[in-house]
Amino acid sequence: MPQSMRALVAGQVGEPADVLRLESRPVPTPEAGQALIRVKAAPIHASDLHVLRGRYGFSPDFPAVGGHMECVGRIEALSPDTEGLEGVEGVEGLEVGARVVVAAVPAVPGPHVAGTWQEYLVADTRRLLSVPDHLSDSSACQLAVNPLTALLLVTRELDVQPGEWLLQTAAGSTVGRLVIQLSRHLGIRTINVVRRRGAVEEIKAFGGDEVICTEDEDLLQRVAETAGPAGVRKAIDCVAGPVGAQVSQALAPGGEVVVYGALSTHRQTDPAALTIPLQARSVIYETKVVRGFWLNRWFGTASPEDALHALSQVRSLVADEVLSIPQGRPFPLERFTEAIALAETPAHDAKPLFVFEDGRDEDGLDEDDRGNDYR
Ligand SMILES: NC(=O)c1ccc[n+]([C@@H]2O[C@H](COP(=O)([O-])OP(=O)(O)OC[C@H]3O[C@@H](n4cnc5c(N)ncnc54)[C@H](OP(=O)(O)O)[C@@H]3O)[C@@H](O)[C@H]2O)c1
Known part of the structure; x- marks a missing residue:
């Protein structure tokens, strides 16, 4: 496991393209009830840009890693106290190596929110949902919101x-x-x-x-x-x-x-x-x-069991192809200026996603859809 990782960090509130910088940060350590996730793909939602502009329903402490809603990744490590998860709907199969959706949407809006635009993050295990193998990373990283x-x-x-x-x-x-x-x-x-x-x-x-x-x-x-x-x-x-x-x-x-x-x-x-x-x-x-x-408020009022139940319901609807999530357009973190501009371009045909190296071979994204220098 590397000691440091790349993260897209906003030093202060402001125009995303002005305040975001690519930084090297230490890989975090999971505490009780948390998992360390190696991120594979994370979307750029309108709300993520709203957060950076200081116009959303909560504000993180700055400097803050961008992306506050959701991502897909693999469990790299679990804190030692993960027993008690068995039998809870939605969390079956949570083990090191499992591919999971992270519903990063904070239930209690506040400053301590882990951003998703980074290579590794720690997340509460109750916010993880295992992903069926046939679901692409593009769909999985947009499943929760x-x-x-x-x-x-x-x-x-x-x-x-x-x-x-x-x-x-x-x-x-x-x-x-x-x-x-x-x-x-x-x-x-x-x-x-x-x-x-x-x-x-x-x-x-x-x-x-x-x-x-x-x-x-x-x-x-x-x-x-x-x-x-x-x-x-x-x-x-x-x-x-x-x-x-x-x-x-x-x-x-x-x-x-x-x-x-x-x-x-x-x-x-x-x-x-x-x-x-x-x-x-x-x-x-x-x-x-x-x-x-507001989904954040809903997460704050729903019980963890109800939230997981609803997330499992959408996972089934997507897995059964009742719902199909439009394919996103992948960008490496380095091309964040371009990706963020695309997110707000009228008539853009696909939602921009930050895709990390781990996702190159198995993310279900066509090579043609990738950014030019993403190989
Ligand atoms: N309250 C919540 O908890 C919650 C949860 C999820 C999403 N949302 C909100 O849901 C909305 C849609 O999110 P999304 O991720 O689905 O969006 P998206 O995929 O990025 O698509 C944005 C769409 O909005 C249209 N649009 C943009 N500005 C517009 C305007 N001024 N007037 C009319 N149409 C406009 C665009 O039309 P063109 O194709 O013409 O460009 C495009 O079709 C956002 O406001 C998001 O914040 C809220």
């Missing part, structure tokens, strides 16, 4: 029933595509909002029942034509701003929208651009509900 969010939004948060309409924004996002697949599986009909015409056919071909393009269509009118003049009863939104406001207007009386992201606000500084302007009359007299969902 977006598929779980899609599952919880559709089933537990909104309890959408077969035959009901579900309205969603940013339908081309990873979460959006997973919601479409899950909805088809459950017999739910989706109305999918995208921001560019080029995405419409793609989302239809992907299985979206209806697609509304905000570039050249009236969201309210199209929802009324599809779900009826009263509107839809259930919606999820990750855009916020004027689009989120239109989604709330498109709700039927008593309808609910769960806001789980605010993509339109990410690079904004004007306070007016950070809102979801609601119609007070409609909220009061039509008793519409606008509420939030």
